[in-house]
Amino acid sequence: MSKKRKPQGKSEPEPAAKFRRLDSNTPLLPTSAQSPLEGVSSCEVVPGSQVQVPEDHPTVTVIEDLEAVDSAAAASDQTLQRFPLTTENLHRLAMSTNSKAPRIASAQSLRSGTSAGDTSRSISTTSEGFENRALQNGVLDAVRSGKQPVVDTDVKKKLLASRDSASPTQSQYNKFADRIVEASNEQGTIAVYSKYIFQDTEDAYFDIGYRRKEDKMWTEFPKNVGFNNGLSAPKPDMIEGFARDTFPPTIELIKSSKMVRDEPKYVALPHMAVEYKAREKSLHEAKVQAGYNGAAMVYGRNEALELIGKADPPRRPAVLTATTTGQEWNVYAHYAHPDVVSGKAEYYQCRMAGGSMENLNEYKQGRRVLRNMQDFAREKASDLRDSLHKHYDENGSPQRSQHPSTGTKNGKQSVASKSPTVSSKGSAQQHGQGTPKISLQHWLFDIRCSASKRGAECSS
Template sequence: MTNNILVLGAGELGTAILTALSLLSPPGTKISVLLRPSTISSPSPAKLAFLTHLKTLNIAFLPGDITSPISNLAQIFSPYDLVISCLGYSSGPGSQIKITQAVLEGKVKRYVPWQFGADYDVIGRGSAQPVWDEQIDVRDLLRRQDGTEWIIVSTGIFMSFLFEPFFGVVDLDLEDKASQGDDEGIVVRALGGWENKVTVTTPEDIGRLTVMIAFAEPKVGNEIVYVAGQTVSYGRVADIVEGVTGKKVRREVWSVDFLKRELVEDPENVVKRYRVVFGEGRGVSWDLDRTFNGQRGVDVTDVEVFAKGKLDSSQRINRSRSTASPSESDYRHFASAIRRAPNEASVLVETGTHLLKRYDDPGYQRSYNQAFTSFPKNVGFNNDLSAAQPDMVEGLDMPEFHPFPVREQLGGAATVYSGPQATTLPHLAREWKVPGKDMILAQTQAGYDGACMVFGRKEARSFLESPDPAGHAFISTFTTNGTTLNIFDHYSSESQGQVKYHQYPTSNSFLISTYEDFKKSRRQLRNLEDDAKEASEKLRDELNEKWRANHRSPVPPDVPAEAGESKDSNNSDYGDEEDPNNQLLAEYCTTFLIIRMTPFFQELNQDKSCVQMPAPSYAISPANNEDDPFTQVSPVNSGFTSPNGPTLPLVTPPQSSEDTCHPLESSGDIGQANGRGHRRTRRTRKPDVIMNARKARRKYEDSSCALLPFMVEAVC
């Protein structure tokens, strides 16, 4: 059994693997990460925040340096049952073979080397990228021995590379092009030809799938395992970009001959070396049906989903504002207050004061820590669960929906609270935690909150006989502990008669690491608030207008206009008719179960089954750029500097006219696990007693509703 695991490096991929290990490892598993001593002791606020995040995942820090002699590294590695190397080419020439030799000398039981990427056996020696010859040496060394079991995971390149300027495939310099009036400012280039294909996968999916492979039954060992987010032609990439942006792209082909001439003129440019290899097309793509995720039916992020977030979202949530930015003294005050915050209430007050917007609109309100007691029970995703209880929601008061009788027509799905001033059809909710506490739990709670709001909006659109366009979302949540900020979109989809509710991470950032981060996060939150308010008001106006149109009646000229109007059905007085929401007001569950609370959200099916699905990790940026596993090539330092994860905020796509909306397709879905985690929290509600996700998983693993670590259905 693999009980003691060491991950080498905590870059973008290392963080994804650490997060997946923390959430999916069997009970009793110890997880450590090898970091440079300078990283562990760094005074950098960004690194401190990142290390704090790893601590909340119960990750232990092991100081070490890959430049140490092989014998020293062997002693470091020997106590571990499994070593996963996430130290890429930035470690220098010879580092991959050195790490492998140390693993073998230390007699480590199982080893996952840094082989994430292409199929080096197919590419062969002597390619345009000479560093890959060392990868073949690693494979040869592993195949010649039988003391250590090895797993090579071939993943293709990071999906984000397709959209990064340095790689040259998609030119997304939209603002400059638009300012010049160039409607064809977006350029998509094919490396080698339009039918040439490339396999791409997100770091989050690589992390999750690697852990699934490591713990798979029957056991996987001494073999190459393929995974893929998608294998896509460059022609298909161009089609996707056109579909997402609604603009015609200019298509260019970089032939292999052209790419080779470019390399001859600049032989030390490692980016151009990579382009030649991908242009030739050998060993850089494989069919989905031969992949681990394809054979097991594991959902992953595809290029279209990624592109929607990359191309549409960042412009809306990061758009500039006309109001003045906060001062540096505001930032210093906020950072100091957050570092001293003793509980959730303190975090709530500080973030509300310094980050959130206060609207001068008496009909638009905030509600704090109120359970959705009027929300319908047993609608599928909340079967046998207590009501959601966000730390805060923003929405319109019920009287704003006059003359539409919103409570009578839509019930508790819209008016989630009782009373005549109930917040109605909210589009934004928040969850707070104390710094250093469990943000995974907050994300789980936000997933449940979001599903409830999506359900309410869906009911309203059904009344309007105009469902939201497929591919977009209008509901948002965010979670914060004052140091990190995570923003999510929420939506539903229907397949084969089953409705599923999804949660999609759109943005994550640090709040107190720098003044610039503080300003950026504040701008994102206020844009998010504006978009939610706009969506709420637009929906209200549509409901009111439809009701007026369907209930117009002639009024006698001698009768005052008021006499011809119907009684406001928003009134909570139902006369002889029982209020349809009264039965929903009481808490009725006295026992509860907790199943694994993970950010690998679950699909919620109407038949009450839960299917666990993927979601990106919380880590916003690597704690140690030197340990970034995908530091392969960069135009500046001859290393492939992996771009940060995409920011995926609110969007107004071309197909949605003037609607305020978000990208719909998601790699992460929320499930009953999320609701049960939420229920547990709301029943205790002590701000400083927050269950660690891994402890919760261990304690309740024998629950009849416990999800298995991988793609397993749990019928609750």
């Protein structure tokens, strides 16, 4: 069959687009009940320049010359089904040819911050849903939870107590006021407070090995231990505590003591943290983050006490946090206590003091309270570290039992306490009479015997 020649000098008009508009009866690829692309109907033409084809799927081909396809189909006597050139159909084609193709995230997963294939992604401390999730995990807000914390009057007295050092002068306050106005972000506020409010940890007044660390995420802190289920790691703006290499070897048994990777001199088991915000930011967000930081520090302290068979008195805080926007500030105390019904650990946040620094008198009070906070936290951290050293000197490393009949879990002895406390596992426990003392000589003897091939050598 001969084809008609086109007249010379005349060309057929180009179609309005290289794509053919398909009517509503055109079949689609099998789809779900709801399309993830809102506002794109099944008969809408999507120009090729607006369609993004995954680069790693060479099998996906965009055909623009539909007339050529019609001719090929007619020649092969095949029935051709046309599909609208939409991102959705291209994606389905890619998925049908490659099961490892990346999936399109649903709108719900984008709002929640998790992808469709990853339901375990943690919520950031700056995300909108962080506060609600922390409350569900037992990091309590007194107003929203309806559970008022018990304010420890002894801690409050220590924070408000006068100091032996000289009070700041008007000239010192004027410098602070001038610098804090220029602090337009958190880092600027940290610098001003470190110079004009807090004591310098490099002074001889502080113990050797006592450190200040700023703005680092605790990526090595245990995940999903109760209070932090589904949440990202804590990231305080500032903490103070003893370097990890100043603790006895048993610090390796306290999982929450390791907060960052490959930094042996980073702080372990801190007892104070500060959340800074710029002037225009809200202190409420800082309070929520401080509550989370406080819960993490309480968890670490309880785990350390559990190792040596001790526990804090009920509702007696040993961990403090502070929040500030530069002019406004607050100090909180933190402790854990089991819920009376479920026994689940609940982490309380008690406001101890607060105010502003708009004049010299307010500056004196705020500076005094925040420095007393430093002293209180350093004292608690020092006592805990000394207790760990003493326990190690007297008992060596805890012996891991090789006999299942002893009733221990994972070879670790239970901790000692005569009153119900919140363990680091996050539940109320009634402890027994204490861990048996194991001398370092006996511990080494047991190791030597276990490695021996002859049982007679291990007889005492």
